[in-house]
Amino acid sequence: MFKKNDGFSFPEMLIAFSCLLLITGVFLPLLMNQSVLLRDKQSEVEALKWMEEGVERAMVTNVYERSSKSYGGVDYTRYWEGGASSICVEMQRGRDIRKICSSVE
Numbered sequence: 001m002f003k004k005n006d007g008f009s010f011p012e013m014l015i016a017f018s019c020l021l022l023i024t025g026v027f028l029p030l031l032m033n034q035s036v037l038l039r040d041k042q043s044e045v046e047a048l049k050w051m052e053e054g055v056e057r058a059m060v061t062n063v064y065e066r067s068s069k070s071y072g073g074v075d076y077t078r079y080w081e082g083g084a085s086s087i088c089v090e091m092q093r094g095r096d097i098r099k100i101c102s103s104v105e
Contacts, residue, residue, distance in 0.1 A: 043074050047089040047100050054078045054087055055104060 008016070050069065058064050058080075066079040075092045081101065088101040 042072070043091050043093065044098075044100065046071055046074070047076055047091050050076055050078055051087055051089045051100065051102060054089075058084065058087075058104075 064080040068077045077090045086103045091098045
């Protein structure tokens with residue numbers, strides 16, 4: 001049927017390789033950004049879980065104390081503001097510090 005069936009020619013290979021590079025160049029930065037966002041959301045979920053644990057512990061023991069823990073390379077500090085009216089968790093990863101607060105009333 002075909003007289004010459006040797007595979008790809010050099011120009012066809014260059015076109016296919018440049019298309020592959022173009023697709024990789026577009027999607028790789030998006031993938032990297034999504035992985036950073038996922039890591040931040042995981043830290044936030046862990047902080048909210050720990051905040052809930054602090055509220056439950058305070059309701060049972062009636063003790064509102066400051067405590068700290070480290071998990072997954074993130075340092076968490078849980079403390080109460082305004083007596084027992086709100087609980088806050090600070091998340092510190094390197095120099096980046098974020099704070100989540102919630103009212104308990």
